[in-house]
Amino acid sequence: MGLFDSLVGNASTLDVDKVEKELGSILIEEEKVKAAFKVVRDLMVFTEKRLILVDKQGLTGKKIEYHSIPYKSISHFSVETAGKFDLDAELKIWISSATEPLVNKQFKNDSSIYDIQKILAAVCL
Template sequence: MGLLDGLLGNASESDAQELQQELTRLLATDERIEKAFVIIRDQLIFTNKRLILVDKQGMTGKKKEFLSVPYRSIERFAMETTGHFDLDAELKIWVRGQTEPISKTFRNDRNIYDISKALADYAL
């Protein structure tokens, strides 16, 4: 169901061990991936040191942008759940030095609670 969730815009949890191998060149020597979520093609990766946001670009998704946010730079975050007529959930993360928050949209709020909890665990 993970692939179907991803195509529909729902967040699904990824295998941290598999990503650890895939991102070895990007991670610091003693850094390890602890939680990871996929939203359509993008990823939110929680390591023991930082939050990594992966934005896959282009038709094939081969080109990727990696945004590294140290947990100490996260000033606040907000979660908006779905309603009766508004079926999109939204997560906003304010980073020190930026005026606009990083914003991610979900098709439902099934996993947004898990992502918000992970943010609370690591950023607070």
């Protein structure tokens, strides 16, 4: 996936070693990154213990919000694939006792949504 894909919302797979170094200050001791995906500037990082959503804010992206979701808190998730006329794929994640999804990410006709769904199924089921 190239620059154009990342600009229009396609998720690209990232090198886990580089992501571990980037998130070294927020990972707990012995926590390992299993998979990471980049959507525009934001990251979805799957570790052994939690899902970390990295939201880079502002023009420069220097301000960063790290949203940590323990896998045990995820009550359910859904994946909607892209269609012929609706080209967006969508991922929604609900946490315990929430009526609205905490995570609602759009992907542009992207096969990475299947990889993300498999990871969520493996850690939640």
